[in-house]
Amino acid sequence: MKRIYSFICILSLLVVLPVGAVELPDFKGLVKQASPAVVNISTIQKESEGQQNRIFRGPNGEELPDIFKHFFKFPEGGQPPQHKAPESLGSGFIISSDGYLLTNHHVVADAEKVIVRLSDRRELEAEVVGSDERSDIALLKIDAADLPVVKLGSSAELEVGEWVLAIGSPFGFDHSVTAGIVSAKQRALARETYVPFIQTDVAINPGNSGGPLFNLAGEVVGINSQIYTRSGGFMGLSFAIPIDVAVEVANQIKAKGFVTRGWLGVIIQEVNRDLAESFGLEKPSGALVAKVLPDSPAEKAGLQEGDIIQSFDGREVVHSADLPHFVGRIKPGMKARMGIVRAGKQQSLQVAIGTLPDQQQLAQATQQVPQTDQNRLNIDVAELDQERRAKWQVSEGVVVRQVMPGAAAQAGLMVGDVITMLNGQSVASVNEFNRVVADLPEDRAVPLRIVRRGSPMFIPLKLGD
Structure with missing residues (x-):
């Protein structure tokens, strides 16, 4: 019986690995090849205005020359001023042998001095050639030659499920290596409109920011930038900026x-299931135009509120977040074709792409909005008042007074919502609103456009039997 039992145990061990199972990748060669081009980045931050303007005074309050400061009173708490030590903040990587490096914007933002520590332990001060907050990319330059460089790959060719590896300085531990797989591509994150992030499960922590993400060929496919966390540490969700985006940004910074x-000049929203039904779509997809900004490329191209953009420049718009990624990467002045759905019919429009305004100009432009009103929906509405017209620059609509x-x-x-469009028809007065409501179909969702506190949006409205 013992022999039979042993034989069964051996057989059970033999079937643990399925036929054709592949061993985990060996990263040793990749790490040896790529590590020399990965750097640690530390900064000395600019002093605040309060720190810069500290004045030494004598016993009677008189201002003292610097040579007397040690004999009397030290500023703020009796301690002599101390030189700031460099603070290790992140990572970076060398992209050219003459000293150009890439890292994150947030690693070097507001820095008075940027110090790069190379793999051979040399520390060199870096010049910030330029930095772009919207993409979180910064281009640095150090005065050195014959430096080791990384190989740049293509993030467009990266596939979900592919092995990737990160090298960086988490918590200041230089050249730490972590590995995982690509969890998803084209991820849109809050307040990060112009970057289609690569999501991975590679362990990323503070200090990894700005470091490279490699594929198994040893090519950089992304720049590690953010993590999703509730604890402050790694929780299995990390995000990298695609290298294709980073290189485009770096080339522009270097050139100009x-x-x-x-x-494009639109405010958009996601098309959910109810909105898809209300617009007569077979499935939820595309970017619903909630607002066309005045004097924008979209307005000049004839785009209208209520249009659903389903393709842009030959690429399908599956989620509304796809559209800013597509538009942002087209050079201003170039033309692109949009596939839209308007009143249930497919159409095509051509648009001449404009230049994205700065944050302040964009905020001012998006304050402008339209609106509407009525009552068979069990709501009380009123004509649009002058105060709302002026505050939100609304030309027509009706105001909801009671729901x-x-x-x-x-x-x-x-209450307070302004109704501007119902079931594809503009609403300029209470009478118009009542007329449109009277003709609404029952037991089918229809789109209702409102302006709420200055922000336009569509909501699906469905009347019962």
Whole structure:
């Protein structure tokens, strides 16, 4: 019996690995080849205005020359001023043998001095050639020659499930290596409109920012930038900027010192299942145009509120977040073709791409909005008042004064909302609103466009039997 039992145990061990199972990749060669081009980046931050303007005073309050400061009172708490030590913040990598490096914008933002520590332990001060906050990319230059460089790959060719490896300085531990797989591509993150992030499960921690993400061929495919965390540490979700995006940004910085991006001039929202039904779509997809900004490329191209953009420049717009990625990478002045759905029909429009305004100009432009109103939906509406017209630059619409239980309440309509469009028809007055409501189909969702506190949006509205 013992022999039979032993034989069974041996057989069980033999079937642990399935036929054709592949061993895990060996990263040793990749690390030896790539590590010399990865650097640690530390900075000395600019002093605040309060620190810069500290004045030494004598016993009677008189201002003292610097040579007397040690004999009397030290500023703020009795301690002599101390030189700031460099603070290790992140990582970077060398892209040319004459000293150009890439890292994150947030690693070097507001730095008075940037110090790069090479793999041979040399420490060199770096010049910030340029930095782009929107993409979180910074281009640095150090005065050195014959430096080791990384190989740049293509993030477009990267596939979900592919092995990737990160080298960086988490918590200041130089040249730490972690590995994982690509979890997803084209990820849109909050407040990061112009970067289609690569999501991985590679362990990334503070200090990895700006470091390279390699594929198994030893090519850089991304720049590690962010993590999703509730604990402050790694939780299995890390995000990298695609190297294709980073190189485009770096080339613009190197050529002209700043970055320009394409601009369409619309406020968009995601198409959910109910909105898809209300617009007569077979499935939820595309970017719903909630607002066309005045004097924008979109307005000049004839784009309208309520249009659903389903393709742009030959690429399918699956999620609304895809559209800013596509538009931003087109050079201003170039033309692109959009595939849209308007009133249930497919159309094609050509647009001449504009230049993305700065943050302040963009904020001012997006404050402008339209609106509307009515009542068979169990709501009370009124004509649009002059105060709202002026505050939100609204030309027409009706204001919701009261919402009672019913279809509108279930759709999420709120007091103060301005209704500008219902079921594809503009609403300029209470009478118009009532007329459109009277003709609404039952037991089918229709799109309702509102302006809420200055922000336009569509919501699906469905009347019951």
